[in-house]
Amino acid sequence: MITVIDYGSGNLRSVAKALEKSGGRVLVSQRPEDIRQADRILLPGVGAFGDCRHNLEKAQLIEPVLQHIQAGKPFLGICVGMQLLFGEGHEFGIHPGLNLFPGKVVTFDKTMPDPHNSAMTLKVPHMGWNRVRQNRPHPLWAGIPQESFFYFVHSYHGLPDHSECTVGTSVYGIPFCAAIARDNLFATQFHPEKSQNLGLKILENFLSWSP
Amino acid sequence: MLAKRIIPCLDVREGRVVKGVQFEDLIDAGDPVEAASRYDQEGADELTFLDITASHENRDTILDVVRRTAEAVFIPLTVGGGIRTNEDIRRLLNAGADKVGINTAAVFRPEFVQEASSRFGSQCIVVAIDAKCVEKDAHGQPIRWQIFTHGGRKLTGLDAVDWAQRMETYGAGEILLTSMDRDGTKIGYDLALTRAIAQATTIPVIASGGVGTLQHMLEGLQQGGADAVLAASIFHFRQHTIPECKQFLQNRGIEVRL
Numbered sequence: 001m002i003t004v005i006d007y008g009s010g011n012l013r014s015v016a017k018a019l020e021k022s023g024g025r026v027l028v029s030q031r032p033e034d035i036r037q038a039d040r041i042l043l044p045g046v047g048a049f050g051d052c053r054h055n056l057e058k059a060q061l062i063e064p065v066l067q068h069i070q071a072g073k074p075f076l077g078i079c080v081g082m083q084l085l086f087g088e089g090h091e092f093g094i095h096p097g098l099n100l101f102p103g104k105v106v107t108f109d110k111t112m113p114d115p116h117n118s119a120m121t122l123k124v125p126h127m128g129w130n131r132v133r134q135n136r137p138h139p140l141w142a143g144i145p146q147e148s149f150f151y152f153v154h155s156y157h158g159l160p161d162h163s164e165c166t167v168g169t170s171v172y173g174i175p176f177c178a179a180i181a182r183d184n185l186f187a188t189q190f191h192p193e194k195s196q197n198l199g200l201k202i203l204e205n206f207l208s209w210s211p
Numbered sequence: 212m213l214a215k216r217i218i219p220c221l222d223v224r225e226g227r228v229v230k231g232v233q234f235e236d237l238i239d240a241g242d243p244v245e246a247a248s249r250y251d252q253e254g255a256d257e258l259t260f261l262d263i264t265a266s267h268e269n270r271d272t273i274l275d276v277v278r279r280t281a282e283a284v285f286i287p288l289t290v291g292g293g294i295r296t297n298e299d300i301r302r303l304l305n306a307g308a309d310k311v312g313i314n315t316a317a318v319f320r321p322e323f324v325q326e327a328s329s330r331f332g333s334q335c336i337v338v339a340i341d342a343k344c345v346e347k348d349a350h351g352q353p354i355r356w357q358i359f360t361h362g363g364r365k366l367t368g369l370d371a372v373d374w375a376q377r378m379e380t381y382g383a384g385e386i387l388l389t390s391m392d393r394d395g396t397k398i399g400y401d402l403a404l405t406r407a408i409a410q411a412t413t414i415p416v417i418a419s420g421g422v423g424t425l426q427h428m429l430e431g432l433q434q435g436g437a438d439a440v441l442a443a444s445i446f447h448f449r450q451h452t453i454p455e456c457k458q459f460l461q462n463r464g465i466e467v468r469l
Contacts, residue, residue, distance in 0.1 A: 046335070
């Protein structure tokens with residue numbers, strides 16, 4: 001059973017539907033006991049970093065999530081669900097993250113020139129399909145061609161202190177961390193559940209992953 | 212590099228796809244879920260449903276269409292039309308929409324955009340702007356546009372560029388820009404309008420209204436500076452497929468997802 005963590009953030013239906021399409025048995029829940037009993041958990045997230053952190057805390061979900069991770073069970077974070085794994089987020093003030101990946105989450109610089117059109121500046125949010133370079137092999141990249149397109153929508157991105165945990169890189173004005181991993185943790189800045197067949201393939205890989 | 216997006220738009224009325232000319236003379240163009248699945252398989256980057264259901268009683272029909280689409284389609288789906296409250300947004304997101312388009316309600320009460328973006332996040336709030344030229348220069352080039360509401364029937368007196376900037380500061384994540392002068396004409400996007408809005412804002416702009424050829428899409432991206440192009444009849448009536456469109460753009464140096 002995979003539990004999708006519901007803490008009042010985002011379109012959980014599309015995450016759940018995509019997991020089901022990839023062959024998973026899915027429970028969407030905000031109850032700490034459902035997280036404690038899960039074989040795998042998926043932490044989604046849209047919206048502001050601080051709100052997401054606050055909502056997780058309010059629902060008393062941080063401890064069961066950390067226990068799940070410490071027990072070595074598979075964990076997938078998506079978008080803000082990835083950003084929350086960093087040390088701190090710099091969105092509307094500085095907020096502490098779960099610090100599973102030391103580093104911070106910062107905004108794209110709106111004053112950078114647009115690579116498509118030098119007369120304009122970079123559009124933020126970074127919204128749409130971008131290529132992801134796989135920095136190293138990983139079981140969740142199985143069957144995914146190098147430099148494939150995935151769907152992104154975000155204004156902030158993670159800056160890990162230790163670059164070896166970056167397993168995917170994209171370029172938007174600057175190169176940025178599109179996927180991080182270590183041990184039983186994998187997280188993507190892009191949305192696999194909105195990235196058509198290749199996104200579903202990542203979810204399928206997650207469902208069969210034994211770290 | 213970030214790919215330019217190709218977005219088929221489906222006007223949905225009481226659960227069926229329809230297509231009109233300048234918001235009138237509607238003809239039936241099929242089942243929305245079938246059409247959405249076909250575009251997804253062809254490689255569309257996103258889908259947009261505009262609900263133009265006339266009566267308020269039939270509003271729930273779109274929720275059913277969105278629900279059925281979300282079972283089958285795993286690319287972003289935007290739904291616009293008749294959205295007035297946070298509750299309307301919540302119901303659409305729960306049904307499986309990823310973004311919502313707000314138009315008339317934003318004009319009546321701009322704070323609604325602020326409330327919606329702070330509750331649901333800017334990434335899912337698309338402000339739809341229907342603009343019409345109100346002034347041309349000595350060479351007949353459009354230089355000023357105003358906002359219309361109610362499917363293009365009511366002039367508001369609001370300047371389109373000012374309005375787009377204001378909507379950005381209110382938390383819009385994206386602008387869906389439709390030229391009322393060009394919609395349904397197949398003579399190409401209003402490039403001056405598209406460029407004016409794209410340069411005045413720092414959020415993505417989707418060009419809409421007037422596509423008749425693939426060349427028009429190229430112009431919208433290159434000369435108009437749009438981040439995405441939206442089209443309806445060119446795809447519905449099988450004049451071009453999505454892969455044909457993307458191949459055409461790629462051959463001309465545009466980054467697309469193929």
